[in-house]
Amino acid sequence: MTRLSCHRFRPNEVRRSDAARLSAVVPCSGRTAAMDLTEQTRAADTALVIGDSASLERWRQHLRTLTRTRNLPAVQFQLHEFSCELNQSFSALASSFQKACGCASSGFFMSVTVVAIVVSFFVSGNHLSNINLLHVLSFVGITVLAALSGKLLGLFWARWRLLRLATSAHNMIVRAAQRAVIESI
Numbered sequence: 001m002t003r004l005s006c007h008r009f010r011p012n013e014v015r016r017s018d019a020a021r022l023s024a025v026v027p028c029s030g031r032t033a034a035m036d037l038t039e040q041t042r043a044a045d046t047a048l049v050i051g052d053s054a055s056l057e058r059w060r061q062h063l064r065t066l067t068r069t070r071n072l073p074a075v076q077f078q079l080h081e082f083s084c085e086l087n088q089s090f091s092a093l094a095s096s097f098q099k100a101c102g103c104a105s106s107g108f109f110m111s112v113t114v115v116a117i118v119v120s121f122f123v124s125g126n127h128l129s130n131i132n133l134l135h136v137l138s139f140v141g142i143t144v145l146a147a148l149s150g151k152l153l154g155l156f157w158a159r160w161r162l163l164r165l166a167t168s169a170h171n172m173i174v175r176a177a178q179r180a181v182i183e184s185i
Contacts, residue, residue, distance in 0.1 A: 048073040051080075053173050060166040063159065072098050072162075077169070081176040090169055097162045102154025109150025113143055 050056050059075065075094040077087040117139055 047076040049076050049078055050169075051078045053170070056166065056170055056173065060163070060170065063163050063166060070098075074098070079169070079173065081173050082169075090165065093165055094162060097158050097165065100154065100158035100161075102151040102158070105154030105157065106147045106150035109153070110143055110147040113146035114139075117142060 048055075048059060050059055056079070062072070075091060075098070077090040077094070079087060082090070121135070
């Protein structure tokens with residue numbers, strides 16, 4: 001089995017040797033090993049292939065930099081220490097974490113804020129007739145700030161989960177290497 005290094009493929013850079021290495025990937029669940037060259041090229045155009053611990057470490061370092069999540073390349077795990085299913089699982093998790101937009105946490109923060117503002121307004125003894133422009137503007141402003149802070153928190157949480165995924169993969173590789181050393185003794 002040929003392992004691929006961490007390399008960002010671009011359509012103009014795909015050479016015949018790259019296509020040969022891409023077709024050498026071990027299939028999962030009895031699928032055929034030979035994939036159509038155009039499918040391989042299309043899948044690898046924007047993919048960052050993690051094929052060894054050095055490429056995994058480069059990806060971990062890249063995750064620690066301040067880049068927008070949508071600017072991160074798609075990640076495809078092809079570690080020979082992992083089973084094909086585990087590689088696919090890690091690739092799917094990385095993809096879902098990279099696609100996270102923070103909308104769920106934004107909606108949650110905004111909903112909690114709206115409920116808290118409305119409850120505090122009426123608990124403090126105010127009535128609907130007491131609402132003025134200042135109350136409306138502060139309600140809208142606080143709600144927007146809550147939504148934005150929820151969105152940021154959701155994006156940070158997604159990045160944190162990506163970092164944890166990369167650390168988990170690194171730890172699994174280290175454990176596999178240690179087992180291999182112990183078994184060889």
